[in-house]
Amino acid sequence: MITETHDVAATLVQGLEDAWNAADGEQFGSAFADDAEFVTIRGELHRTRQAIAAGHQQIFSTIYQGSTVHYEILDSREIAAGVIVAHIAGTLTAPAGPLAGTHHALATIVAVQSEENWRIAAFHNTLQR
Template sequence: MTAVDEVLTEMARAWNAGDGTAWAANFAEDADFVDVVGRVQRGREVIAAEHQKIFDTIYQGSHLEIRQVGSRPLDDRTLLVHTASTLRVPAGPRAGEWHAIQTKVFRDGRILAFHNTGRVDLADFAHHDEALADRAPQEWGQIASG
């Protein structure tokens, strides 16, 4: 198991235990975390506190699975890692199964930056417009212009 895989295992364990402090322990002291709704959280203490809030409310009792899908070194101390996750929420306003992709920058074995992006069906994103959903996003402007 690689060091990254160990961190991912620790993160899943912390999430599933609802432990914001343990979740944030995997981050560098000066880390940046961009959550799934686009809020930037700066610093390990803020990341811990913000996660504890969601563990105690909308994601209470949820179960996270996370896996590495790719990585590449940026320099001797820094690694770019992409992960995929499945979050199962048993009740409340976010009940259901949610999928996301994350981009993480590791420096010296800790997460320096983390960006979480929810995955949605392209047809849903295109508001069920079949012509739009059948095209790549780069082609969407061609429909509007003609």
């Protein structure tokens, strides 16, 4: 059964997937709140939408150049009014370089509702081995 929380999470995650596959860090960052926090699969913490966008543009131009990602919503639920938590499975395929191959990750996002729209406030990404 599709729920409103699933639809919100799916819209945000589809935007991330589209941005990644276009190698567009600015577009990737646009899904995040101004004061968002992002923990990478390497355990690095990026704070602010601008830092998240810049960090992703850097990897799109280097270690993940030419890569593609696919996200799947595993579950989502509202934990407070205007706050959603969702778990996402990610599959990244890198065609070349030191990280060539297919990698799987599990992410947790927290999305918050503003007057205009929903944005990701927190994203924690974990590499699955």
